[in-house]
Amino acid sequence: MLFKDGKFADFIFASIEQVVGKDYKKHAVAIEVGAGMGRFSFTLVNNFKKVILIEPAKAFAKVLKQQFNKKHVLVAKTTVENYFAKRKVPKNSIFFGFHLLHHLTKAQRKKLFSLISNSKSSAIFVDPNPWNPLLLVQPFFNRDMAFKQEMQYLKITKANLAKELSLCGLEVKNHETLCLLPPFLTKRLLSNKSWQNELIAFEKVRKFLPFLGSYHFFYCRPIEKA
Numbered sequence: 001m002l003f004k005d006g007k008f009a010d011f012i013f014a015s016i017e018q019v020v021g022k023d024y025k026k027h028a029v030a031i032e033v034g035a036g037m038g039r040f041s042f043t044l045v046n047n048f049k050k051v052i053l054i055e056p057a058k059a060f061a062k063v064l065k066q067q068f069n070k071k072h073v074l075v076a077k078t079t080v081e082n083y084f085a086k087r088k089v090p091k092n093s094i095f096f097g098f099h100l101l102h103h104l105t106k107a108q109r110k111k112l113f114s115l116i117s118n119s120k121s122s123a124i125f126v127d128p129n130p131w132n133p134l135l136l137v138q139p140f141f142n143r144d145m146a147f148k149q150e151m152q153y154l155k156i157t158k159a160n161l162a163k164e165l166s167l168c169g170l171e172v173k174n175h176e177t178l179c180l181l182p183p184f185l186t187k188r189l190l191s192n193k194s195w196q197n198e199l200i201a202f203e204k205v206r207k208f209l210p211f212l213g214s215y216h217f218f219y220c221r222p223i224e225k226a
């Protein structure tokens with residue numbers, strides 16, 4: 001689905017900021033892995049001085065180039081593994097991955113996490129919340145979703161991912177759920193300005209309604225050696 005504006009992306013980032021604060025925006029470079037058609041790229045493009053959008057699917061990369069045709073945005077039509085095969089990660093970078101981790105194999109995740117850790121970068125990953133029962137029915141109604149692949153998100157629990165990350169030298173600084181109403185309803189309500197602040201405020205009850213979050217996010221940083 002083509003996203004015409006960044007309202008949903010801004011909402012997701014505002015919810016993340018309730019937990020992690022705004023300091024993550026101080027990184028010099030934002031690298032989004034698997035940017036798709038740019039659903040979440042709007043906020044990055046508007047808040048970072050340099051943005052690298054990595055997307056291997058030709059059709060999606062074409063949309064990204066059209067949508068974010070700006071001097072400070074670079075669209076790379078390749079996988080993250082290929083892009084950094086012969087390149088160094090820019091200093092002071094932060095990686096982002098939305099709806100990405102469960103589409104990668106464990107070996108691919110290991111490569112990505114090691115790249116982030118070795119380059120002393122940070123990362124924010126947002127994946128579907130494995131504890132939200134409503135999400136289980138999604139692939140039955142969405143023809144774009146491949147059932148077997150989508151179900152992999154059930155394995156991306158906090159415990160499993162923290163273990164994978166720590167084996168690569170990364171620690172989870174923050175982990176929380178977000179987007180407490182289903183995304184389709186959130187998007188609809190966000191189109192009405194008077195609902196925007198209410199929706200953000202509602203995110204604050206995440207601790208009491210852990211099963212309601214449509215997504216969960218991981219803010220990761222290299223493990224600090226004592």
Ligand SMILES: C[S@@+](CC[C@H](N)C(=O)[O-])C[C@H]1O[C@@H](n2cnc3c(N)ncnc32)[C@H](O)[C@@H]1O
Pocket residue numbers: 033034035036037038039040054055056057060078079080081097098099100103104108
């Ligand atoms: C489910 S889509 C999510 C797209 C977008 N982030 C969003 O949330 O709308 C996952 C994306 O990751 C991309 N992808 C898969 N493997 C990748 C890899 N190794 N490196 C970079 N991107 C990859 C796919 O092409 C796809 O566009």
